[in-house]
Amino acid sequence: MTETADIECRIAAMFRALGDPTRLRIFSFLRSCCCPVAVDESGEVRTVQGPTAGEVCCSITGSEKVSSTLSFHLKELRVAGLITMERRGKNRVCGVNTQAADELAAFLAGGEAPTGCDG
Amino acid sequence: MTETADIECRIAAMFRALGDPTRLRIFSFLRSCCCPVAVDESGEVRTVQGPTAGEVCCSITGSEKVSSTLSFHLKELRVAGLITMERRGKNRVCGVNTQAADELAAFLAGGEAPTGCDG
């Protein structure tokens, strides 16, 4: 029960992260802009390629400078587990975590019922 | 562009509604407890059967009385379009709007990219 509650909280956190228009646009952009993510042999999620934080910012806000606000939203998405970020030189390259997106889609599709009526 | 922004906002609103643990539990419970929803010939969404607000409350909070808090959360879900509520005598019967859930699942599955890089 505590476990399912944890799962539920994690899922709620992901939904919450997508619940802000700016973050949803970031997520959409990241996915639409060909940012594949590979899963390592060790299970580690690694970004293969993708736009930099600056490019995301440019697309979302029009500004070329990464604002603290955009950085904040990227962090929210990252902490929720929806996107990945990895240093590449001076930049930070972003990608979506497709596993997380799949997990949410599966939840919505009704595959699982995290908690039940038996409290 | 304004249209896609609207769609995005509507989707973000649905995600936001599911982003609260209490509401996610309500949504889960509603779906797990056999609450089919039918779509009328006129396109109207009608609840066929489902638990009352009181039963939802009992399942979520353990209390039999529908608190103002639960009523608040039910309203959030309803306004977001994720659930339906319909009067049945003294009670209000709830059901999930599966179309909305499907829409979110489709979004996550990557079928559509509401907004693009061309801002």
Add this chain to the structure above:
DNA sequence: ACAATAGTTCGACATTTCTCGAACTCTGGA
């Protein structure tokens, strides 16, 4: 070492959200 670039973190502030209790509405029954 120094400057420039790319992004993050911090502090502050306004806004929103969540929760609670009290008052209210709407319905059905005596």
Add this chain to the structure above:
DNA sequence: TCCAGAGTTCGAGAAATGTCGAACTATTGT
């Protein structure tokens, strides 16, 4: 008509969230 039951709405207060600018960190190039 009056009362009880089932939810909703309202007002207030605490907590979380989003935004901004300034200071900070990390990396590259000279």
